[in-house]
Amino acid sequence: MRSTLTHDTDPLQLIRRRLGKSKSLHDSLSGRASPDGSESPELLQRERSIRTNRRQKFINCLLQEDINMPELRKLAWQGIPDELRPIVWPLLLGHMPSISGLRSSTLKRKREEYASLVEVTFARDRQLDQQIWHQIEIDVPRTRPGVRLWMHACTQRSLERILYVWAIRHPASGYVQGINDLATPFFQVFLSAYVDSEAEDFDPTILPPSVLNAIEADSYFCLSRLLDGIQDNYIAGQPGIHRSVKRMAELVARIDPPLAAHLASQNVEFMQFAFRWMNCLLMREISVRNTIRMWDTYLAEGADAFSQFHLYVCSAFLVKWSEKLRQMDFQGIIMFLQSLPTQSWTDHDIEMLLSEAFVLSSTWHNAQSHFSGR
Amino acid sequence: MSKQFQFKLVLLGESAVGKSSLVLRFVKDQFDDYRESTIGAAFLTQTVTLEDQTTVKFEIWDTAGQERYKSLAPMYYRNANCAVVVYDITQSTSLDKAKTWIRELQRQADPNIVIALCGNKTDLAARRQVSQEEAQKYAEEEGLMWGETSAKTGEGVSEIFTAIAKKLPLTAPAPKTTARGAPGSSGRGVDLNKQPTAGQNDACNC
Numbered sequence: 001m002r003s004t005l006t007h008d009t010d011p012l013q014l015i016r017r018r019l020g021k022s023k024s025l026h027d028s029l030s031g032r033a034s035p036d037g038s039e040s041p042e043l044l045q046r047e048r049s050i051r052t053n054r055r056q057k058f059i060n061c062l063l064q065e066d067i068n069m070p071e072l073r074k075l076a077w078q079g080i081p082d083e084l085r086p087i088v089w090p091l092l093l094g095h096m097p098s099i100s101g102l103r104s105s106t107l108k109r110k111r112e113e114y115a116s117l118v119e120v121t122f123a124r125d126r127q128l129d130q131q132i133w134h135q136i137e138i139d140v141p142r143t144r145p146g147v148r149l150w151m152h153a154c155t156q157r158s159l160e161r162i163l164y165v166w167a168i169r170h171p172a173s174g175y176v177q178g179i180n181d182l183a184t185p186f187f188q189v190f191l192s193a194y195v196d197s198e199a200e201d202f203d204p205t206i207l208p209p210s211v212l213n214a215i216e217a218d219s220y221f222c223l224s225r226l227l228d229g230i231q232d233n234y235i236a237g238q239p240g241i242h243r244s245v246k247r248m249a250e251l252v253a254r255i256d257p258p259l260a261a262h263l264a265s266q267n268v269e270f271m272q273f274a275f276r277w278m279n280c281l282l283m284r285e286i287s288v289r290n291t292i293r294m295w296d297t298y299l300a301e302g303a304d305a306f307s308q309f310h311l312y313v314c315s316a317f318l319v320k321w322s323e324k325l326r327q328m329d330f331q332g333i334i335m336f337l338q339s340l341p342t343q344s345w346t347d348h349d350i351e352m353l354l355s356e357a358f359v360l361s362s363t364w365h366n367a368q369s370h371f372s373g374r
Numbered sequence: 375m376s377k378q379f380q381f382k383l384v385l386l387g388e389s390a391v392g393k394s395s396l397v398l399r400f401v402k403d404q405f406d407d408y409r410e411s412t413i414g415a416a417f418l419t420q421t422v423t424l425e426d427q428t429t430v431k432f433e434i435w436d437t438a439g440q441e442r443y444k445s446l447a448p449m450y451y452r453n454a455n456c457a458v459v460v461y462d463i464t465q466s467t468s469l470d471k472a473k474t475w476i477r478e479l480q481r482q483a484d485p486n487i488v489i490a491l492c493g494n495k496t497d498l499a500a501r502r503q504v505s506q507e508e509a510q511k512y513a514e515e516e517g518l519m520w521g522e523t524s525a526k527t528g529e530g531v532s533e534i535f536t537a538i539a540k541k542l543p544l545t546a547p548a549p550k551t552t553a554r555g556a557p558g559s560s561g562r563g564v565d566l567n568k569q570p571t572a573g574q575n576d577a578c579n580c
Contacts, residue, residue: 138411139411142408142410143410144410145410176442177389177438177442180411234442238443271449272414272417272449275414275446279414280413284413331433338416338417
């Protein structure tokens, strides 16, 4: 755990401190040769310098008095360095203002606002909505089961508050299973600003309450922003998901007719597997690390990426397995699609997927009429 | 040669009554204290062998329990040959929810569907809110099978699925529609002896 931990909860300050530290670490490492000797030192050096260069661009961008958001988006599309993500995500989501002078006061105000929302929502004399509360109470202990961070009582209480406050303030949808999953990347990313070790293994009880409250409040607001773009997915009848799955099926029929034909011949319905892909934004299909990288690009794309761009990502994701799927029968297809071999996926695999999705969206996004009037 | 049949089975019931745990016990003989909630539905298969060596393969759709997902359920029960409607014996409201599902199945599903009402979590009998008498009486009135299980200890799990297998029409091989759930099909058991199996086809490649 960090010795420099303070009650200072302005992420930019934390990042500055952190960068100083990791830079010296980086310098001491860069003198070393490749650990396994498999890659040439020149290649490693080059990769490292590309990374350093990219990071420097981010830092220059972030240090502007008024951050150039289009520039930041452009950088973020290609992936955000881990140590900068806790500041870049809130900026991209509009949770933190681009003008540096306003940042501290805005964050302070919002965190106070969240604290009072929690206080009002859980006031002693106020009855909890039993149906919503019951569902959240059931789901929180089984959110990311087995991951240490999420097994701690204090993390679970935070998640309960985030989900319940959001649900009460969004009565059209309330709490829907899967939203719990979507809250976890935010919490982990914001926690990572305060800890040096892996966030997933961290014991958050050793953090001061003010830090935990800040992480919880920031997670709440950022989750709210994300959900604003996909609320249709969670209201009665889940029309957003039905629409996305339908469009995905139409798109796959255009980009990979043999696969579409095979799925149809086996009576596989897209809803049988893609429902979950839309409802949990592929979080049940790929690792949290992969998800976080994917969200860098989604957040850079803009508010509707989680519904629009995501549909292209899902289509590219399905087509990726086309050859295998076309040799399987109904049972094989469904079983394969519900436990895909993505465990070893790295950032590189996600970046390939995102590029393929980008090509699809550029080709097809303005061509809806081509396949909707079929 | 023994007969082989294939049937579609759907699991329904309130959230967190243990539908997925019940299937996991039945299919893999495993149990986890905490499992991620099911989103949409999960698909699994398991085969049971009856005393006369007849084998019955279940193609199981394990559905999500939350009310918001209710509109998806017809996709999974519309061609089902059997349904297991699960409640939690420590939550009396979960039996009410089970009754709602049973009414929906009786109205909307195949009229010949075999329905089993299943009270799960008998390992938590100290916190029991639903008596055996109450559930059994309701099941008898509605003409349903009934049993209690513990996915955690395994108690009663294979019994309920075996009982369902025995109750299914294992006599009249019907058109091969069931397994794939072709839209509009309402087929009964498929006698797999009538179809060449993959194994038989591949046998002469050597």
